[in-house]
Amino acid sequence: MPLAEIEKNLEHWVHEVFAVTSFLELEKLKAELLGRAGVVTSAFKLMKDASAIEKKSMGERLNKVKSELENAFSLQRKKLEDYEITERLKGETLDVTLPVSCDRFGGLHIISYAMRRIRNHYLARGFRVSDGPEIETEFFNFDALNTPRHHPARQSQDTFYIEGTNGVLLRTQTSSVQIRTLQKHGIPVRMISIGKTYRNDALDATHSPMFHQVECLIADRSPISLGHLKSELRKFLQFFFETDDVSMRFRSSFFPFTEPSVEVDCRCMKKNGQLIITEKGDKWLELGGAGMVHPNVFRNSGITGDAYGFAFGFGLERLVMLKNGITDIRNLFDTDQRWLQHYEC
Ligand code: FA5
Numbered sequence: 001m002p003l004a005e006i007e008k009n010l011e012h013w014v015h016e017v018f019a020v021t022s023f024l025e026l027e028k029l030k031a032e033l034l035g036r037a038g039v040v041t042s043a044f045k046l047m048k049d050a051s052a053i054e055k056k057s058m059g060e061r062l063n064k065v066k067s068e069l070e071n072a073f074s075l076q077r078k079k080l081e082d083y084e085i086t087e088r089l090k091g092e093t094l095d096v097t098l099p100v101s102c103d104r105f106g107g108l109h110i111i112s113y114a115m116r117r118i119r120n121h122y123l124a125r126g127f128r129v130s131d132g133p134e135i136e137t138e139f140f141n142f143d144a145l146n147t148p149r150h151h152p153a154r155q156s157q158d159t160f161y162i163e164g165t166n167g168v169l170l171r172t173q174t175s176s177v178q179i180r181t182l183q184k185h186g187i188p189v190r191m192i193s194i195g196k197t198y199r200n201d202a203l204d205a206t207h208s209p210m211f212h213q214v215e216c217l218i219a220d221r222s223p224i225s226l227g228h229l230k231s232e233l234r235k236f237l238q239f240f241f242e243t244d245d246v247s248m249r250f251r252s253s254f255f256p257f258t259e260p261s262v263e264v265d266c267r268c269m270k271k272n273g274q275l276i277i278t279e280k281g282d283k284w285l286e287l288g289g290a291g292m293v294h295p296n297v298f299r300n301s302g303i304t305g306d307a308y309g310f311a312f313g314f315g316l317e318r319l320v321m322l323k324n325g326i327t328d329i330r331n332l333f334d335t336d337q338r339w340l341q342h343y344e345c
Contacts (some may be wrong), residue, residue: 001039010065017072017102030073040066061328098132107344111212114320115194118214119179119238122192124201127216128185130193134179137329138167140176144300160198160209170198174215175257175313178293181217182301187309188220205328212316212331219293226250226260229290229310233264237277237314241323247279250290258291258311274325283332285322288314 001009008149013033019022020026033039037200041061047058069121075204109114132140142154153159160170177193193215201207218224218232230250250262269281298307317329324343326332331339 001043003043003061004041006043006065006095007061010068013069015071017069017076017174021080026076026080027253028071033069034066034073036119040069040207047300048148050246061231062132063090072220083157090138101260104341107341109332109340110320110324110343111316114316114323115212117123118192118194118240122216126190128189130177131195134171134172134175134181134196134198135162136169136171138169138320140179141169141171141173144179144297145175146296146300151256158199158201158282160200169256172199173197175311175314177215178214178217178257178297179301179310182219182298182303187298187303190218192216198324202331205330206318207237208317208329209331210333211329213288213313214314214316215311216320217309219298219307221306222308224292224308226292226310229312233312237266241321242278243277245278245280247281249284251287253291253292255289255291257294257297258289259294261289261291264290264312264314268322276325277322287318288312 017026017029031038034041040235043062043303046180046270047062048057050058087331096169123129124301138154141159142151147153159172162168162170162253173195174193174195177191177195180187181191181193193210196210197213198210200340201209203209216232216236218228230248233248234246237248238244247267249265249267252266253261253263264287265282268275268277269282270276270283275283275285291310293309293311295307298309319331320326320332321329326343334340
């Protein structure tokens, strides 16, 4: 097609491009005009017979046509793409006004339920419910808790340290909240704290790298003894397991932040394949650690003068497992709907 005619048709072709409604049509039209055998490309080929001066002016005019057409094609392509996205989104709209066909509304996970129960029980008894960050500093997780630099718990096999920080870690115990509470509120204090803790432990039937702890601290200016600790622990176990049929014992132990320190065991027996808490039990089951607050803990929290107290810390998953006859901690973190629905509260 002669150059003059091409120029005359340009406006019409641009209209045609903008009228196209599908990618297929667009590609077809592009091939007809700008493709290898297309009108504009063929006109370029005719230039070989022209004189040098004509070649220059023809080249300029043809390139102008070509670039206007290319511009039109790319605008139309973008328009078609936008349209396609809008249409797809329209198709994906969720009609929230539709009535829900649901015969159940879910419930609380057994761990969340236990946390709420404990929290409400202690709130009702006038305790302060304290919280602390899960990303802690060495000071609150170890130093202030009187844990010496060489203590094995500090080694990375137990503790997740955060790379690139100077001793920032995922807390390994809720005992860090003892320090935060003492620093903030001083004594007397009665506090409970429930939250997530992290340890570099391999996942098995009784261990998880993330688990929850329940921490209790009672401190005062007047003397508090191991007897008070035992009485408070008994109250906790009777409340948690909803029975008076509880028998426990203290085993001598070591925690840097309590002196003396004890492990708390509870009497239990196997019945129908499940462990149950009972005074008549023939087995002892370890529930957690406890002890009288070490004077250095008070000192490191800025408390001077006479100070007495006790603290205990239990693993929440172990308590929940024992209460509900669950034998594998991994079930608590599974997403098996049948299991979750069976145990939901
Ligand atoms: C402590 O963490 C002390 N802070 C407890 C304490 C508090 C002592 C106050 C004295 C005064 P321990 O490391 O033993 O102690 O952990 C307490 C409980 O957490 C254990 O008895 C167990 O029930 C639970 N626990 C520990 N590691 C795991 C784990 N990997 N998975 C699940 N539960 C765990």
